[in-house]
Each structure stands twice: as structure tokens, then as C-alpha cells.
Amino acid sequence: MLRYTLLRLLGAIPTLLLVIVLAFLMVHAAPGGPFDDERALPADVAANIEAAYHLDEPLAQQLGRYMSGLLRGDLGPSYRYRDYTVAELIATGFPLSLQIGLLAILLALLVGISSGTVAALRQGSMLDRIVMSFAMTGISIPVFVVAPVLVLLLAVKLHWLPAGWSGSPGAAKYVLPVITLALPQIAYIARLTRASMIEVLGQDFIRTARAQGLATKTLIRVHALKPTMLPVLSYLGPAIAAILTGSVVVEEVFGIPGLGQFFVRGALNRDYTLVLGIVIFYATLIITLNLLVDILYGVIDPRVRQR
């Protein structure tokens, strides 16, 4: 088991290295540099600034410098936020993105599964049709449309919630971003649950259970819910991915200082170190998670270890 874990760990290193080198080359290949501006700099001022950030060195040397920094755990200074290091920006941005993402997933599961179940139980009823048309709308309307509409209604017209992140010190600022982010997922999960539940309810073991005189509530809770959840569970992977990418838009619209916003701004500003830092951070995160899953598989299923 230990040998298996070590092997997997070693296998992850080249992947990460490859990601770093590719990302490094790609951000540097993008036209323009971090200090280009409409107010072009005098040549010697530009040279000074490039020298200060070692941008005047050959690319290979810059890569070497960056890698040796990485080995010391240093992601370097941000080029755009000259008073902050990349590590500091990730440390402030990631917890926020994570919080909002997790809340959105929880909300999506809660509302999606319950409304999907209700719709399945009342299949064909008015309620079912309402839930499903809501779900259809939720899937079809993109985040960048939903967000401003919610803001207009709940913040501008009704003044119930803040329109922007920095507009309120309390928890209220989470409501709109989380709902916006969760909405398409609620819709998807509701449809999945409904379809799956209808299928399960039509199966023999449910009919048998019903024939034994079980109450609907117990029937659903004890027998139907578990098999219904299978497709929803396998959808969680794509859902998390969608929430990660969706967070870029949501953070931009609501002015949330999360990792998504830093990533987009960083790419547009050619903030090489910030973009690289976030790529490396996410890559490490994903590789670690995959690794954990692989190791867990190894624990559960001995056949995997022997391969």
C-alpha cells in the first residue's frame, strides 16, 4: 500500500512540472507585456522596470529563476498589484471562491433534489409543470443575464440585498452571488432527480414495497431516494467544474475579490506571475484531489493496487 502511494506521488510530479512549463511559455507567448500602456513609457524607464522584474533576461533564464523561486515556495510578486505577492492574493481570493462555490453546491443539491422529487411525485400536475419550466429557464439563461436581473430586482428596486460585495459588511452579500451561481445547477439537478425518481418509482421493488402497505414518505426515504441519487452524484463532478468557471463571471459582476476575478484580470493585464500562480495552485489542487481518490480506490479495491 505504501509503495503504491509513493508511486502515485512520484507520478504526479512530472504532470505538475509539465503544467508549470506549459503555462509559463503560454503566458509569455501572449502578445504585449505587463507594463504596456496607452501612456507608453520612455525607453530608459521601460528598461528600468523590465530589469527590476527580470523581464529583460532570456526566457529560459526567467523560467529557471521562476522554478527556483517555486522550490523555495515563492510564487513571486504580482506585476499588477505591485504592493502584493501572488501568494497573498491567492490566500485572500481562494477562501472566498471556495466559500461561495460550496454554498452554491449545497443550495443546488438542497433545492434541486427536493423540487425534483416533488415534481416526480406529482408527475403531470400543475406543480410539476411549473417546476420543470423553471428548471428549463434556469438552464437556458446564462449567468451574466441572471445576475444583473437579480441585482435590478432585489438590490436596486427592493433594496433587500446589496448589489455589490463591498456594499455590505454582513452575510447578506453572499445571497445574490450564491443564488446566481446555484441557479443553473438547481435546474439541472431538479431535472435529473425528477427523471431518475420517475424511473425508480416505476420499478418492481417499489411496487412490492407499496403493496406491503408502506407510507409514501417512508417509501421515498427508505427505498427510492438512494437509487435516485446515483445520476445526481455522478453529475457532481461536472457541477463543481461549472461552478468554478461560473464563479469567474459572478465574481466579476458582483465585485467579489475571489480567485476567479484575479485570474481574469491577471490574464488581461499580462500579470504573468499572478496567472501562473493561480494555474499552479489549481493544478496542484486538482492533482492532489485525484491522487487522494486514487489512493482511496486502492484502499477500497485491492485489484487496483496490483496493476
Add this chain to the structure above:
Amino acid sequence: MLRNMRIRRRLFLVLVLATVSACGGSGGPELSSSVLNRGISSDPESLDAHKARSLQAADVLRDLGEGLVSFTAMGEMTGGTAERWDVSEDGLTYTFHLRPDAKWSNGDAVTAAHFVFGVERLVDPDTAAFYAQFVSEINELEAVDERTLIIRLARPTPYLLSLLTHPATFPMHPGSLSEHGDRFARPGSMLSNGAYILTGWIPGSVITLQRNEHYWNNANTAIDEVRHHVVTQEMTELARYRAGEIDVTGSVPPDSFEQVKKELGDQLHVAPYLNLYYYGYNLSKPPFKDSPELRQALSMAIDRELLVEKVSGRGETPAYSWVPPGINNYEPTVLSYAGLTQDKRNQIAQSLYKEAGYSADKPLILELRYNTSDTHRRLALAIQSMWRDVLGVEVTLINEEFQVLLANIQAREVTQVFRSSWVGDYNDAHTFLSILQSGNAANVPGYSSEKYDALMQSAAEQIDLDRRRLYLEEAEREMLADHPAIPIYFYVSKHLVSPRVEGWGDNVLDYHYSQHLSLKAGE
């Protein structure tokens, strides 16, 4: 059982509604009489005045620091840290007398040496300051004593006072630097000599400033706390303004401008602004190299009145000069054809186009580059059709990401006509005219004229302001006749200012110090 469930469901609904409205209670906008909320379109690169560059950084820095000279709310020059100054007869020596009560936020006195230290750090290559060449006309700074500073100039520089209002020339506290190193400009460690101190900065979200009790003019500062909210999207900023979260916006979105004018007309402030929108030619390659007729033809065929009225539509003024109106001691010279009707201009443009060797059978084929933005796209589309209709030019529009466009403009390889703009750094014609001198980094068309350079040089040597002005005007006339670029319009500054804000003044530099503003109580 069923009945029971129904009751439960109702209870649940009530609970949900209660939760939502409870959230609403705490989420409503904060209308404290002592907190001013302002919108800025991006984070400052830095709040170290020497590492800052953008207009947004300067906006925040003007709240935190103070130069020798400052501006009133209406944009008139006034004493800053210096209470008065004398200028020698030859215009080469300025003596500044600092206020005895000028203090840093830790209570230390602001001394002449702090200004000397600031400029020395600004020009030190190790600082890698964007504005390092900003003070190139200054030969020497001398701190005669704690409160007397002498600035000696290489040449008479009438805009020196204007430069001394810019954050790049603010004083620096050497002790703060040696204690905190290069990262002194952060909440908790940054010392300021202006009306406010930096108490919080969440990158990408908000910068919080609080009253500086040690500021010499603290008694006249009305607002206790200022929050600069970073709002990258103009539409979001407008929504937040309407929701009452922002009192002063940095801009107004083009698509909502008409609606805003109708609904919030009394809160909308549109004012002339020292900012030129222009199209540059790549003068180092054909077809525009050595072809002034063609350059003039394209310039004349643009109906600027129509553009500002129908396309940009936010109160901009058509540009027939390089220097915007409203500049101190200057009367911009205008393009020779400015007095003609558009029909007449079109006719002349057509004959110039022929003269340059183009015709319907042999049309000019052109690429027009602009950076991704709705306004730029619409303008480019309109100009594309004007050039096609009047001259028969076949224009391909190429929209590029901003950094890509900048790189292409600098390389001068693929560009032909490109969009650009220039914002004045100080209130003097020099800030606009100097960029077209040979070799200036911001001379993106690559214009180079001996005559123009000589006139600019002569202007620089004048002590007499009126004679200097004549040289500058002559230089502009000379340059406009060469058509190195097409001035299209002058931007206007656009802000929404909440009715509860008092003391707002429109000015051409678009500087709005928070210390001049106050908030009406109880609204």
C-alpha cells in the same frame, strides 16, 4: 397526515420569507453621514506614489497625500503643503515656503527634506518608477531649512506648479521607508500627509480611508471615512449607484447614458476633460509614409459632428485640434478645414484621394485596429462606412485585446490606422504637444518633423508666457498640417453624484478630492 403536511409546508414558507427579509434588513445600503462611497474602475497598481501609474491610483493618492501645490474643488490652483512660493525673474528658481503645521499621520512634521527625498527616490533607477521622467526639467532641489525648499529648473517650465500637484511629486517619509521597506504603502504601515490615511485595502474590492487627524486642514475635512469601491463594469457601478451603495461614480455606461440623463439628469455631471480620442497613422510604412494628401483625405472624410452626436453620444466635443479646449493660457489651433461644411470637406477629400493615386478602380485597402470595446467598435464601424461612402476605401476592422493592440502599435509592423487616446497629466498644452516630438515614447504614430521639434524647443526656452504660447500654437498648426494622426473627439468626464453629496466641482482635470466634499445629514 395530509393536513399536517400542508401546515408544515406553510410554516416552511413563512420561515423562508422571514429569513430573506431578515437578510434584507442588514443588507440595505449604509447611509452613514460620515462615510463617502466612491467608485473606481480598477485597483491602483500600488499606493506607493512612485510605483503607481493609472488615473485610478492617482485619484486615491490625492486623498492620501498632498504635494507642494494643490487644487480647489473647482480646479483652481492653490497652496498644498506649501502655503506660498516665489518665482525668480528668469523663471528658473522657485522658492516654496512650507506650512508650519504640515504633518504626517504620525505627527512628524513634513519638511522640505521629505520633498527632496521623494524626488530623489522617484528618479532613482532602482525605484523603477513609471513617472521617473516626469521631473526631467528639474535641475536641483534644495532643502534650505525645514520649511524652505528651492527648486532650480533647467528651462523655464510654466507647468512646474501643475507637476507639483501630481502624486509622483508628493513627499516621502524616509523613516517609514526604512522601517517597512518597499512595501510601506499598505494599511497599517503607510504614512500619509494628506487628508486621509489608508486603513484597509482588499484588492479587487475596496480601499478604505479614514480621516487623518494630523492633517493641517483637518478642521475643514467634513467626511470621516472614504471607501473607493473597485467596480470594473460600468453597468455594475450604475446598479450600485441606483441601489444607494455608491455616492459618486467614476463613469456612466454608454448604453444607459440617455436613460440616466432622463431619470437622473440633476445628478449627472458631464464636463470637458483633457482627454483626446484619436486615430493614429503608422507613419513608418506605406500607404501613409510620405503621403500627407492621403492622410488629410481620410481625416477630412470623417464627419465628427455626426460621430459625437449619434455614435459616442455622451456629450463629447468633435476634435479639430490636438490640444483640447480649456487648457490654461492656450488657444488650440484648429485643422485648416474646420470652418468648411462636411459636404465641402468631402469634395476636397475626394480630390486629395485621387491626388494620392487612388480611385474607384484602384481603391485604398486598409486595416483599422482598435481595442475591444463597444464604443470603439461602433465608432470604427461608422468611420469605416464614412471612408467607404466618401472615398471608396475598403476598410477591414480588426479588433484586438488591449495589450495586443499596444504591442502592435509599438512594433509598427502590421498597423496602418489604430485607435489611441491621450489624457493630460497637467493643465498645460505641453502635456499634449510634447508627445509628438521626435523620439517621445508616446509618439505612437512615429511623427518626426524638424520644424515641429524646433518650434517646441523655442517654446521651451521662453520665459515670457505669451511668447511661449505663440510658439506652442505655431507648433500645433505646423503639426496639424502634416496630419500625423486624426483627432476625433475630446472626451468628457462623466459622473453620477448623489444628491446627498455637497461641494462637488466640475473641472477639466477631473480631479475630485474627497476632502472638498461633504454629506448632507439625515438623508
